[in-house]
Amino acid sequence: MSLIVQKYGGTSVGTIERIRAVAHKVAAARTRGDDLVVVVSAMSGETNRLIALANQISEMPSPRELDVLVSTGEQVTIALLAMALEELGCEARSYTGSQIRILTDSAHTKARIEAIDVERMRADLAAGRVVVVAGFQGVDGEGNITTLGRGGSDTTGVALAAALNADECQIYTDVDGIYTTDPRVVSSARRLDRITFEEMLEMASQGSKVLQIRAVEFAGKYQVPLRVLSSFTEGNGTLITLDDEDDMEKPLVSGIAFNRDEAKLTVLGVPDVPGVAYRILGPISEANIEVDVIVQNVAQDGTTSLTFTVHRNEMKKALRVLEGLQESLGATSITTDDRIAKLSLVGVGMRSHAGVAARMFRALAEHNINIQMITTSEIKITVVVDEKYLELGARALHTEFELDATV
Ligand code: ADP
Ligand code: ASP
Ligand code: MG
Numbered sequence: 360m361s362l363i364v365q366k367y368g369g370t371s372v373g374t375i376e377r378i379r380a381v382a383h384k385v386a387a388a389r390t391r392g393d394d395l396v397v398v399v400s401a402m403s404g405e406t407n408r409l410i411a412l413a414n415q416i417s418e419m420p421s422p423r424e425l426d427v428l429v430s431t432g433e434q435v436t437i438a439l440l441a442m443a444l445e446e447l448g449c450e451a452r453s454y455t456g457s458q459i460r461i462l463t464d465s466a467h468t469k470a471r472i473e474a475i476d477v478e479r480m481r482a483d484l485a486a487g488r489v490v491v492v493a494g495f496q497g498v499d500g501e502g503n504i505t506t507l508g509r510g511g512s513d514t515t516g517v518a519l520a521a522a523l524n525a526d527e528c529q530i531y532t533d534v535d536g537i538y539t540t541d542p543r544v545v546s547s548a549r550r551l552d553r554i555t556f557e558e559m560l561e562m563a564s565q566g567s568k569v570l571q572i573r574a575v576e577f578a579g580k581y582q583v584p585l586r587v588l589s590s591f592t593e594g595n596g597t598l599i600t601l602d603d604e605d606d607m608e609k610p611l612v613s614g615i616a617f618n619r620d621e622a623k624l625t626v627l628g629v630p631d632v633p634g635v636a637y638r639i640l641g642p643i644s645e646a647n648i649e650v651d652v653i654v655q656n657v658a659q660d661g662t663t664s665l666t667f668t669v670h671r672n673e674m675k676k677a678l679r680v681l682e683g684l685q686e687s688l689g690a691t692s693i694t695t696d697d698r699i700a701k702l703s704l705v706g707v708g709m710r711s712h713a714g715v716a717a718r719m720f721r722a723l724a725e726h727n728i729n730i731q732m733i734t735t736s737e738i739k740i741t742v743v744v745d746e747k748y749l750e751l752g753a754r755a756l757h758t759e760f761e762l763d764a765t766v
Contacts, residue, residue, distance in 0.1 A: 361526040362394045362484070366494060366516030369403035370533040371590035372436045381590065382443035384531075385489060389449055394484045396519055398494045399440055400512040401432025406495075422467035426496075426506045430456070433493035433512070441491045451489040454479070456496035456504070461515065463497035463505045470497055470505035471573075472514065475522040492519060513574035521581035528578065528585050529596075530570065535589035536597035537562075537569060539762040540615040545754050549764040551613065552595070555602040558613050558705050561739045565703035566618025575599070609708035611715055612760040615753055616703045619746055621651060622674035623666060623699050623731070626681060628691030631663040638688060639665050639681070646680050648673045652701070652734045652743055662691075666732065668743065671697050699731065700749040703741040704756060716740050722759035728752050 365385065372378050385397055400406075409429045413420040420428075437453035444451035459479060463470035480490045494512025497505045507514050513530055520528035537559065538548040554562075556579040563572040569587065578585040578599060588596030629635050636655060643650060653667045669677050674697055681693045709715050716733075719740055723730060728751065732743035744752055757763055 360392050360394065362396075362523060363388065364396045364398065364516055364520040364523065364525045364528045366398040366512055366528070366530050367400065367590055368512065368530075368532045369400040369405070371531055372399050372401075372440065373403040375439070377590075378436065378439050379443050381531075382440060382447055382449070384590070385440075385444060386447045386449040389489060396480060396484070396490045396492060396523065396525070397440065398492050398512055398516040398519060399433065399436040400494050401429075401436055405432040405435070406509070423503060426467045426504050429506055430493070430496040430504050433495055437491045437493045441489075444489055444491070449489060450487060451491055452483055453491040453493075455493045456515070457498035457502070459492055461492075461497035461518070463499055463507070465499040465501070465503065465505065467503075467505055469508045470499065472497060472507070472518045472577075475518060477522050480519075480523065507573070508571065510568055510571035511573070513571040514577060517574040517577040517581075517583055517585060520583045520585075521577060526584065528583050530574075530585065530587045531590040532569065532587060533590065534569065534587075535592055535594050536587050537567075537599075537614075539613070540753055540757055541567065541569075541617075544617075544750055545615075545757050547754075547757060547763040549762060551597050553598045553600050553602070554613060555600055555707055557738060558707055559599050561703070561705040561736070562614050562616045565616035565705065565739065565741060566620070566701060567614070567616045610706060610761075611708040611712055612704045612706040612756075612762065613708070614705050615756050615760075615762070616705060617700060617749055617753055619700045619749065620671055621668040621699060621701060621743075622671045622695060622697035623668050623743065624674065624677055624681060625664055625666040625694045625696075626685075626688065626690045627664045627694065628658075628662045629664065629688050631657050631661055635663055635688070636665060639684065640667065642680050642684060643667075643669075643677055646676060648677050648680070652732050652741065654732045668699070668701075668732070698746045699743050700746040701741055701743055702749060702752050702756070703739055704760065705739050707738050709738050709740070718759060719756060722755050723752055726751055726755045728755075 441451040441453035460476035494515040542548040585599040
């Protein structure tokens, strides 16, 4: 008998019919003899709907109240799923994050899990019940409801699996596994049977929202066997592996990730003296704005310009900080651009092979795609390009690195 944590995403519980279908899947696994803890998201669209309601009241709603509001989405689906299970004669109990005591810090809307009380779940499992837990939410030390960031139900699933020492954490979604790139954007994308944690972490952090980054971090840290599968079709999905096989054997590129969530800010014409980057990025960081890609260039006239990217939601805030600094920096101007996209190649095979970057840049050049910024890590090369070339670039790279599915 195994202990399995299953997580079902928003589309998978998007209608009453689908909740019933999930209940059948859970009940079938239970009949096979497994112990089950099931984490569910809100019905698809519900979290967005709730956020839009809050925005009708306030441009910047209190993060604490936002958490009270958005956590209701998951409270609906846990109750409905538990009812659907009971209808099938499968004993079940639903719990919110605070009832199960998923203890987090107090960083509302992006809280981190600190501890999970497993006693209650263990008692239910021992009594033969399926435990249904609300994803995405927790409670802080003072009893305030918190949420874990968009897509956070993945993290709830993996964290419960880690705390319970489960045999596997299964993430059920609307695609049948992890693909070489988003199959909704590149139709020739190919499903992978396996991908390493390291690669999955880069894919997630570069924009593949199929798994929340923190879920992958958790799974790697606590060595939780993690699998992504379809709620709608049978199959083994994709296993995320703690692989230490020889990188030489690995394909050069395992996947392509992209995102349109960032914006670019440039400070131009600053006298080129030591400390410029610090004087610009120090105040940005003090304003709690996360910076991603950074490029600094010295011009022939001896001035320097610094360009960096931030989340699009924070572009205006970053611009205000820079405007406050412009005079003291002696900068000639500040520009912004939110029509950019990030395109990344990910693969552990890059570690042992040279020339990947040149090949990437050539493929983009052949499609007349201008590269605005470049950043690399051991197993990743990222470029910033004009947003309108994102899909073309993703397809070009997918073909260049021989990732296309053979039909
Ligand atoms: P859920 O609601 O189940 O959490 P998400 O929408 O968060 O589902 O994640 C699934 C989606 O992730 C897919 O529909 C797909 O469009 C997208 N996606 C992005 N990159 C990939 C990838 N490399 N492999 C598979 N799906 C991906
Ligand atoms: N319902 C939350 C969201 O839409 C959490 C999740 O689905 O994982 O972000
Ligand atoms: Mg998701």
